[in-house]
Amino acid sequence: MNSQRAPEGVDPNVPNVARMYDYYLDGKDNFAADRAAAERILKLFPDTRDSAKENRAFLRRAVRYLSATGIRQIVDLGSGLPTQGNTHENAPEAQVVYVDYDPVVAAHGRALLASSNVHVIQADIRDTDALLKQLDGLIDLAEPVAFLLLGVLYFLPDAEAYPVVERLREVSAPGSHLAISHAVDTTPDRTPEALAIYRQATASLTLRTEAEIARFFDGYDLVEPGLVYPKAWRPDAELLIGEPETSIGYAGVGRKP
Numbered sequence: 001m002n003s004q005r006a007p008e009g010v011d012p013n014v015p016n017v018a019r020m021y022d023y024y025l026d027g028k029d030n031f032a033a034d035r036a037a038a039e040r041i042l043k044l045f046p047d048t049r050d051s052a053k054e055n056r057a058f059l060r061r062a063v064r065y066l067s068a069t070g071i072r073q074i075v076d077l078g079s080g081l082p083t084q085g086n087t088h089e090n091a092p093e094a095q096v097v098y099v100d101y102d103p104v105v106a107a108h109g110r111a112l113l114a115s116s117n118v119h120v121i122q123a124d125i126r127d128t129d130a131l132l133k134q135l136d137g138l139i140d141l142a143e144p145v146a147f148l149l150l151g152v153l154y155f156l157p158d159a160e161a162y163p164v165v166e167r168l169r170e171v172s173a174p175g176s177h178l179a180i181s182h183a184v185d186t187t188p189d190r191t192p193e194a195l196a197i198y199r200q201a202t203a204s205l206t207l208r209t210e211a212e213i214a215r216f217f218d219g220y221d222l223v224e225p226g227l228v229y230p231k232a233w234r235p236d237a238e239l240l241i242g243e244p245e246t247s248i249g250y251a252g253v254g255r256k257p
Contacts, residue, residue, distance in 0.1 A: 018080040024052035058230035063090040073145040078152030128167040144175035181251040182213045220254025227252040
């Protein structure tokens with residue numbers, strides 16, 4: 001997109017959080033306004049690009065784990081723009097549904113990813129009942145399903161985020177899983193400026209503490225090693241030497257008993 005005109009209905013002058021994330025991942029589906037906002041974030045938090053890549057690597061490892069445990073249904077909520085290492089590529093035998101509220105992201109995903117066992121739908125996770133209606137016929141909630149919420153929940157305030165996760169747990173069968181990654185407030189002196197940047201984009205941020213992130217797993221059994229830095233969650237042995245130093249977020253996978 002960085003050398004193309006904006007699709008109809010898209011204002012390229014308003015930073016889009018999905019396209020900003022794409023820029024952090026060295027993608028090309030972004031506009032000048034996205035890059036400018038992302039660069040402002042990078043000046044405040046230079047580790048953001050590394051954190052985005054670590055989060056993407058966590059997705060790949062978590063999905064491979066889910067696939068190995070026998071999960072054959074995965075719903076990737078707030079999936080963002082398609083990029084390398086997509087969910088379905090790491091779980092080729094699973095029925096995968098990508099969900100994003102952005103119509104451009106959903107349309108782009110459908111053009112690239114749709115197949116017999118991969119679907120892309122446009123839905124707002126805050127309207128969980130409407131989301132579940134769209135999933136009907138694609139996902140059998142009587143069987144175990146994995147819901148992925150990676151880099152998503154911090155775009156929702158508490159009054160919306162916790163009920164969404166609770167509702168997904170309620171409707172899922174025993175043996176279902178929940179995977180979450182979530183940013184934390186590591187530099188309070190720079191946080192207000194970062195929040196202001198995202199308020200000017202398509203979604204604002206709600207950063208949470210480790211304990212507040214752990215609360216999302218109420219009703220789930222956390223899979224080892226628990227809630228940890230993304231790169232410390234079941235790392236590839238050759239990619240992790242020693243203990244991880246710091247991170248701007250946490251990640252974990254839970255199983256519904």
